[in-house]
Amino acid sequence: MKVLVPVKRVVDYNVKVRVKSDGTGVDIANVKMSMNPFDEIAVEEAVRLKEAGIASEVIVVSAGVAGCQETLRTAMAIGADRGILIESDADLQPLAVAKLIKAVADKEQPQVVIFGKQAIDDDSNQTGQMFAALQGWPQATFASKVVIADGKATVTREVDGGLETLEMALPAVVTTDLRLNEPRYATLPNIMKAKKKPLETVKPEDLGVDVAPRLKTLKVAEPAKRQAGVKVADVADLVSKLKNEAKVI
Amino acid sequence: MAILVIAEHDNQSLKAATKNAVTAAAKIGGEIHVLVAGSGCANAAAEAAKLAGVAKVKVADAAHYADQTAENIAALVVANAAGYSHIVAPATTNGKNFAPRVAALLDVAQISDIVGVESADTFVRPIYAGNALATVQSADTVKVITVRTTGFEAVAEGGSAAVEAIAAGPDLGKSKLVSRELTKSERPELTAAKIIVSGGRGLGNGENYKTLLEPLADKLGAALGASRAAVDAGFVPNDYQVGQTGKIVAPQLYIAIGISGAIQHLAGMKDSKVIVAINKDPEAPIFQVADYGLVADLFEVVPQLAAAV
Numbered sequence A: 001m002k003v004l005v006p007v008k009r010v011v012d013y014n015v016k017v018r019v020k021s022d023g024t025g026v027d028i029a030n031v032k033m034s035m036n037p038f039d040e041i042a043v044e045e046a047v048r049l050k051e052a053g054i055a056s057e058v059i060v061v062s063a064g065v066a067g068c069q070e071t072l073r074t075a076m077a078i079g080a081d082r083g084i085l086i087e088s089d090a091d092l093q094p095l096a097v098a099k100l101i102k103a104v105a106d107k108e109q110p111q112v113v114i115f116g117k118q119a120i121d122d123d124s125n126q127t128g129q130m131f132a133a134l135q136g137w138p139q140a141t142f143a144s145k146v147v148i149a150d151g152k153a154t155v156t157r158e159v160d161g162g163l164e165t166l167e168m169a170l171p172a173v174v175t176t177d178l179r180l181n182e183p184r185y186a187t188l189p190n191i192m193k194a195k196k197k198p199l200e201t202v203k204p205e206d207l208g209v210d211v212a213p214r215l216k217t218l219k220v221a222e223p224a225k226r227q228a229g230v231k232v233a234d235v236a237d238l239v240s241k242l243k244n245e246a247k248v249i
Numbered sequence B: 001m002a003i004l005v006i007a008e009h010d011n012q013s014l015k016a017a018t019k020n021a022v023t024a025a026a027k028i029g030g031e032i033h034v035l036v037a038g039s040g041c042a043n044a045a046a047e048a049a050k051l052a053g054v055a056k057v058k059v060a061d062a063a064h065y066a067d068q069t070a071e072n073i074a075a076l077v078v079a080n081a082a083g084y085s086h087i088v089a090p091a092t093t094n095g096k097n098f099a100p101r102v103a104a105l106l107d108v109a110q111i112s113d114i115v116g117v118e119s120a121d122t123f124v125r126p127i128y129a130g131n132a133l134a135t136v137q138s139a140d141t142v143k144v145i146t147v148r149t150t151g152f153e154a155v156a157e158g159g160s161a162a163v164e165a166i167a168a169g170p171d172l173g174k175s176k177l178v179s180r181e182l183t184k185s186e187r188p189e190l191t192a193a194k195i196i197v198s199g200g201r202g203l204g205n206g207e208n209y210k211t212l213l214e215p216l217a218d219k220l221g222a223a224l225g226a227s228r229a230a231v232d233a234g235f236v237p238n239d240y241q242v243g244q245t246g247k248i249v250a251p252q253l254y255i256a257i258g259i260s261g262a263i264q265h266l267a268g269m270k271d272s273k274v275i276v277a278i279n280k281d282p283e284a285p286i287f288q289v290a291d292y293g294l295v296a297d298l299f300e301v302v303p304q305l306a307a308a309v
């Protein structure tokens, strides 16, 4: 059974991005780029499935600029077997990415595709669900536990009220939540090994996918800044300010 | 032009998030219909019919909608999408689960988590954990939208919409609910609470979280929240998490106790009206957004606070 994991290259989660002064976007020149944290969790989960003898091969795929090769190498250092770069300089929006991944999945025939629940740059939280819909597959989003056995996935999901567990036949889509696992650190020998793993590059045109954006960004602005308030001396001072000044209790 | 709002409910009653979604729909402009898909959900439908500005409530009542599985709900929405310019759902875990499926099946983009409506095709949404606000315009014929509830007021009651039964779609049988462990609580729901008492790693363990924060929350009639670190460490269940990847809240008063104020946490609470931070580290970033900061040992001051309010 093959497992496919789409990984996105994003601005590192520790970077506080700045909005460009002309309002056309955020400034990502010279900032640290990393694998989307949820995708690291997805790769880790897939590698564990392989280590448990459930998956035969873990394939990682990334759509975007040439720099995504780095992200794919990181995934291979965690333990993925090979990578596919869908190279494009275009603004790839979730629907386009879902279609690109579909083209790859149609060729590779994975039984499980594990996405991150959300890319921390666009915060869309769409691509896995869109891919599942395009395939007509079941989905288990926001997973905190995944069990694959007997051609079925049993997945515990983090939902607003608590947890729920779904069961579905394979092939299926899983999207990861933060508590699914803790990704391992790639060791130096594994980073070296990853450099020799196969990495294939294709273009959206090769896959026959129209990636034209559907949403046009008219403007990117900084949110209203919150002013830091005051330091209070003690609890009595705090309570008095909440009662008399803020009037919230 | 008509707008279809997908109701969030638990088959008995309507969830508050639906009301914020209806407000967003009203800002877009056009006749508002609400779809209630569930099992034995007549009461939820009746509640939806009372929302101001709602012209019609469509009810699909069938056993296979009881658990809101994404595959069945999305298929039903798509089957009923004709004639609507916008399909709107709250950006809850449920809305986030099925809405992108609807969009993909209609071959349109989804506009996630909107906090503003500029016009019928242009919306404002946060990106990069709320560090930027993007204004995006959709060229698609149908706009599939999820609504961040803190971006819009809840719609008032006062409507009396017609309630109409519609045919259920087939049970696709793609996924099956095995079990549900919902956190039981007498407290207000986190996303609808006026006051939230929220705890972080500084509390040390779950026992401390309970013994220190619960009395304070009880006194204030507050909901309880947490940072991811507190959830990860097992102090509290996952549904307490506030932040970029947890719940987005904007209460009248948010009290952050033993929380450092990472960007991802701020993303979930910085639109609160008043923020109080209690932290022993005067340099903690949470103080940069707090209206009232108390630099102190939480073990000492939280019991005092509970006694004083």
Ligand SMILES: Cc1cc2nc3c(=O)[nH]c(=O)nc-3n(C[C@H](O)[C@H](O)[C@H](O)COP(=O)(O)OP(=O)(O)OC[C@H]3O[C@@H](n4cnc5c(N)ncnc54)[C@H](O)[C@@H]3O)c2cc1C
Pocket (backbone or CB within 6 Å): A013, A037, A038, A120, B199, B200, B201, B202, B203, B226, B227, B228, B229, B230, B241, B242, B243, B244, B245, B246, B247, B257, B258, B259, B260, B261, B262, B263, B264, B265, B268, B278, B279, B280, B281, B284, B296, B297, B298, B299
């Ligand atoms: C992709 C991604 C998504 C994330 N999403 C979220 C999210 O949605 N929500 C979220 O919260 N986090 C999220 N995080 C995690 C986030 O980056 C931080 O790690 C987390 O918020 C830290 O939690 P904390 O403030 O409780 O812990 P810490 O950062 O460890 O802070 C603990 C604080 O307690 C204070 N303290 C300790 N003892 C005392 C005492 N006795 N009295 C008073 N103060 C004390 C300390 O001074 C410190 O400031 C995410 C991270 C990633 C990578």
Ligand SMILES: Nc1ncnc2c1ncn2[C@@H]1O[C@H](COP(=O)(O)O)[C@@H](O)[C@H]1O
Pocket (backbone or CB within 6 Å): A005, A006, A007, A008, A009, A036, A038, A039, A061, A062, A063, A064, A092, A094, A097, A114, A115, A116, A117, A118, A119, A120, A122, A123, A124, A125, A126, A127, A128
């Ligand atoms: N350009 C991309 N390349 C590969 N995977 C992606 C890409 N964009 C999104 N994804 C996957 O889809 C998930 C959700 O992204 P989003 O819908 O953009 O929030 C991510 O966590 C990735 O697993």
